[in-house]
Amino acid sequence: MRILIVDDNTTSLQSLRIVLSDLGHEPAPFTDPQLALEEARRNRYPLIITDIRMPRMDGLTLLKELKGSPDTETCDVVLITGHGDMETAVGALRHGAYDYLNKPINARELAAVVERSAEHQALLSENRDLRQHLDSRVNEVAGTLRRDLDEARTLLREVSGIGTVVSQSPATERVMNDARMFHNDPSVPVLIEGETGTGKEIIARLIHFGESGCEHPFVAINCAAIPHELFESELFGHEAGAYTGSRAGGSPGKLELAAGGTLFLDEVAEMPLTLQPKLLRVLEERTFYRVGGIRKREFRARVICAANIDLAGQVERGHFRRDLYHRLKVGHLVIPPLRERQEDIPALAGLFLKRQAERKRKKFTSISSEAMDVLLRHMWRGNVRELENTIERAVLVNDDPILKPEHIAFLNMDRSLHCGAESMGTIPLDIENLELPEAPIDLEALTTAIVQKALDRFDGNKSKAAAYLGISRFALHRRLQK
Structure with missing residues (x-):
């Protein structure tokens, strides 16, 4: 073992050097503590033996310097004490000294201290190796977990549809920013309005999941798909025997299933008018009763609603409660139709092309400028959903590296059929031969x-x-x- 020894008395220093050499160690003698400290910082010495009483720098000061430096803090320091230095030696132990030896030094005691130090250093070395191995394994596992988490987030974005939201247009960017803001406050109900196919449920999922995901449930109800007589039970749940045909033991409703997460009411304008006051009470009091129940239950979920018709107009016509409308509209998002945000079309089309090509194992990688012009000129009455279906249809029946106009020629055909169906039984307006009257x-x-x-x-x-x-x-x- 390499041992650094420090003593201003050359005779004592040489005696130590000889004994340690005879014991099979490699002593490095120094009479100057400052030079010894510099040497210890340059080259690692597992054991340092130093006298306490020395000029310029005593052994206790040297100990503190050694233990205060990252390069030397793990070395063992043994102090050599003379008569009257016992109190100083005990204090040195409290400052990190490994042991002390009394003068005159006994060779057996010196050999025993050096042997214990060698064992101690071996344990420290083993501990360092184990810690490094553990750190390496932790980093390896953490890296694997991070990759798995990234894959899970990617899958979540794809399954939930969040990945289909692109914000090339200012209008979409505003919707995205507001959705992120609403994600941070689950107590705020949100109303999302927009035409069919604009992606209202996707924005609702973005509010729920945020950018990094959410472990709580996202429970969706299509209000237009539930018979009015079953709506209350579907939403509130029911107790056993609440009505003929009810489940034995009762059943939780969507309000309970969404606990901690989000309840999404799609096409909320179709909710029965008789149930709207009950939903308003749930939002106000955050409690509800199951159908046929007497126990009050706590409601702990975010509420997001979507409407593809003018909900304010429904209020004016008496088809939707005004108080519920304003309660749902605390957070309000309006998704513009795709034809009003054409900047999003190239990015969306590229995203859908990549996804469909991967799913169907086709060659498509890009869209020609001519095909993009066709996509940009189309009215997209079905909005983003129609665009996605168009790309899927083109990829399904073709297999080329580049999407070309002929691959989406059916768009013009569909438009002609649509226009023809709308004009059946009416006199079409002949724009080309329109004649104007003489009068202004x-x-x-x-x-x-x-x-x-x-x-x-x-x-x-x-x-x-x-x-x-x-x-x-x-x-x-x-x-x-x-």
């Missing part, structure tokens, strides 16, 4: 009349009237305000 035209009055006729045609449904006129519902709304 009140364009504003004519536009208002057309809009009113469209609303009458669809019984006041603004979404259908807007689609019929080829404008967005929000453009129609602005026209009505004007």
Whole structure:
């Protein structure tokens, strides 16, 4: 073992060197403590033996310097004490000294101390090796867990649909930012409005899961798909014997199943009017009763609602409660139709192409500029859902590296069929051969009349009237305000 010895008395120093050499060790003698300290910092010495009483720097100061440095803190320091230094030696033990030897030094005691130090250093070395191995394994496992977590997050984004949200347009970016904000406060109910196919449920999932995921449930109800007579039981659950055909032992409703997570009410405008006051009470008091139950239950979930029709208009027509509407609208998101955010089309189309090519094992990797022009010119009345279905259909029946116009030629055919079906039984407007009267035209009055006729045609449904006129519902709304 390499041993550094420090003593200003050369005779004592040489005696120590000889004894340690005879014991099979490698002593390095120093009479100057400062030089010894510098040597210890340059080269590792498992054991340092130093006299206490020395000029310029005593042994206790040297001990403190050694134990205060990362390079030398693990070395064993043995102090050599003379008569009257016993109290100092005991104090040195409290400062980290390994042991002490009394003068005159007994060779057997010296050999015993050195042997114990060698064992101690071997244990320290083994401990360091074990710690390094443990750190390496921990880092390896942590790396694996991080990769697994990243894969899980990627899968979550794909399964939930969150990965299909792209924000190339300012309008979509605003929706995304608001969704992230609402994610941080689960006490705020959120109302999401937008045309069919704009991705309202995907935004609802983004609010629930956030960017990093959420372990709590996301429970969705399509209000239009549940018979009115079963809606209350579906939402609130029921106790045993609550009604004919109820489950023995009762059954929890969606309010309970969503505990800690999110309850998503899609097409909320279709909720029975008679149940809307009960939902309002749940939101206000955060408690509810099962159907046929007498025990009050706590409601602990976020509520997100979605509507593809003008909910404010439904309120005005008495089809939806005003107080519930305003309670749901604390957080409000409006998703513009795809035709009003064309900047998102290239990114969405590229994302869908990549996904479908991987799923169907096709060659597609990119979209030609000509095909992209076709996609940008299309009206996308079905919004993002229609775009995704279009790409899937093109990939299904073709297999080329580049998506070309001929792969999506069915878009023009579908549009012709759609226009033809809408015009059956009516006299189509011949735009090319339109003849104007001699008298001046009140364009504003004519536009208002057309809009009113469209609303009458669809019984006041603004979404259908807007689609019929080829404008967005929000453009129609602005026209009505004007």
